[in-house]
Amino acid sequence: MSSESIKKIAILGGGTAGWMTACYLDRQFNQAGQRAVDITLIESDDVDIIGVGESTFDSIRGYLQAVGVDESEFMLNTDASLKHGIYFKDWYRGDDEYFHPFEKVQIGDGVNMLHHWVNLHQREMNQHSISEAVGVQYKAAMAAYSPKISSNKDYEAPLPYSYHLDAVLMGRYLRQVSTARGVKHIVAHAEHIELADDGRIQSIISREGERYDADFFVDCTGFAQVLMRALKNTDYVDYRSSLLCDRAVAAQVALPQEEGSGQYNPRPYTSAVAQESGWIWDIDLYRRRGCGYVYSSEFSDEARAEEVLFQYLGKQYSGKQCPNIEPRFLKMRIGRAEKFWHKNCVSIGLSGGFIEPLESTGIVFIDSGVRFLAELLGADPCSKVLSDRYNSMMGSLYDETHNFIELHYILSQRADSAFWRHYRDEVKPSSQLQERLALWREKIPSSIDFSDTLSTFWENSHNFIMYGMNWKHSRMPANLQQLDSGRSIHMLSEMQKIQAKALPHFETHLASLDRIRSRGKRVI
Ligand SMILES: Cc1cc2nc3c(=O)[nH]c(=O)nc-3n(C[C@H](O)[C@H](O)[C@H](O)COP(=O)(O)OP(=O)(O)OC[C@H]3O[C@@H](n4cnc5c(N)ncnc54)[C@H](O)[C@@H]3O)c2cc1C
Secondary structure, eight states: OOTTSOOEEEEEOOSHHHHHHHHHHHHHHSOTTOOOSEEEEEEOSSSOOOOOOOBOOTTHHHHHHHHTOOHHHHHHHHTOEEEOEEEEESOSSSSOEEEEESSOOOBOSSSBHHHHHHHHHHTTOOSSOHHHHSOSHHHHHHTTBOSSOTTOOTTOOSSOOEEEOOHHHHHHHHHHHHHHHTOEEEEOOEEEEEEOTTSOEEEEEETTOOEEEOSEEEEOOGGGOHHHHHTTOOOEEEOTTTOOOOEEEEEEEOOOOOSTTOOOOOOSSEEEEEETTEEEEEEEOSSOEEEEEEEOTTTOOHHHHHHHHHHHHHHHTTTSOOOOOOOEEEEOOOEEESOSEETTEEEOGGGTEEOOGGGOOHHHHHHHHHHHHHHHOOSOTTOHHHHHHHHHHHHHHHHHHHHHHHHHHHTOOOOSSHHHHHHHHTOOOOHHHHHHHHHHHHSOOOGGGGTTSOOSOOHHHHHHHHHHTTOOOSSOOGGGTTOOHHHHHHHHHHHHHHHHHHGGGSOBHHHHHHHHHHHOOOOO
16 A cells, blocks of 8 residues: 555444454554554444354365465364365255355366266266266265365365365464564453544544544454444345245254264265254364255244254254253344445445355455455545445345345255245246346356356356256257267266276375364464
């Protein structure tokens, strides 16, 4: 930043969003030992953090590299495991499965393997599901292999991956990193927000009467939106009519015991198992397991939600004693701010918006929010042109995620409960999704369908979800009409051979975690 730039930034809120923001801005603005920008994080010890985000998206590796932390240290301190993607169970008809990997579809003999697969799918000639057929990651995940091989260094791997982690530990870890580098940390409850004559925020006043001034403020106060409420910037884009899940009950349980003396090999994927009024996440960290039922309060009360979660856990432990569980109930506000950046303040994290965690997007929004901010923040903290750009980019990211999550429900054919029947009979896809679905009846989703937007989920992700849920085109897409089915059968069987050769090179997930952890240093 130049000498005319912002000198002081105050971040209110010390959850995942607050510490990710502090760490990133500090790294961007205060390089080479110079403290050009004073960064202070203020958090209340009266208001708990949400702290339940356990599954992440593969962009988190870019974030961690950008803030300059060792992967091994990060993983050891956050109890992390590795993630290949998401395993969806019972979403289509109630007795099915599909997988959403991070891996991009492989190119075969000059023709994309996806095209070979769709060629056979349209002709009802497929032997394998899309995730089994077009790459390696699904099989590596199901066999509980790591995405890494033993010679890989930090952040390296033949397959793309992300982490499962303890969100509370992640916050503590980033706090340790940030404060060691010079970010100021103040524990104080913001009682009053003082505005200047032109309407911008001047100071945060604590309950004890302390005053904290800054040139620019970041609202990371979660659903409380303390700063944006003071600015009266609370207009909201509500997604609830098409994303019905607005509650969660979460629990932490012990990992299952392995028969004999061996240590349990954690599953390197997130499970999302559809239920009568929502779905359950099921995640293995290195030392514990996290589960939660995301449900709609219109179709389930708390008692029933708890029962569904316990039934699921009971089944998983199949007769073995299920450990003591203390469930935690959470309310979720599903939607996004109309304006994320207003006056000299930006909302990052839950204060800016939230979409149910089916595709692990909470941390993605924080990562994108702070990256865009670092790039746009200039001399004028209230710049209209820069804030308009920021608001349009963040709006697009949320709206596209909304479309993508909606797709998982819209394609389901379940009708075995009031919740699923409501989706089938009452919920209309957003107009953008309707247009795309009409397009995708005719053609395979591809990059040109997303050329006018900013999103986290592109054609690759859409393909795995749509074909995973048996999407059919109204006729053979034009670019496949000349593709011989014999050639496609041959290429898909070649892929099976490639998979068989590749898989033994991967380490088991547990071996990989032990190796990475042994290199890390404990700092919290
Ligand atoms: C059920 C559920 C499951 C989720 N799963 C995932 C997942 O798998 N993956 C993922 O990426 N994300 C997930 N998320 C989202 C993730 O939890 C959030 O994105 C993340 O926790 C960010 O929260 P936050 O920091 O914005 O807010 P919070 O954690 O709510 O933190 C708010 C902070 O503001 C402070 N504060 C509030 N009021 C004041 C005040 N007056 N003065 C001072 N400080 C104040 C609090 O003390 C706290 O420090 C999930 C969320 C939910 C609800």
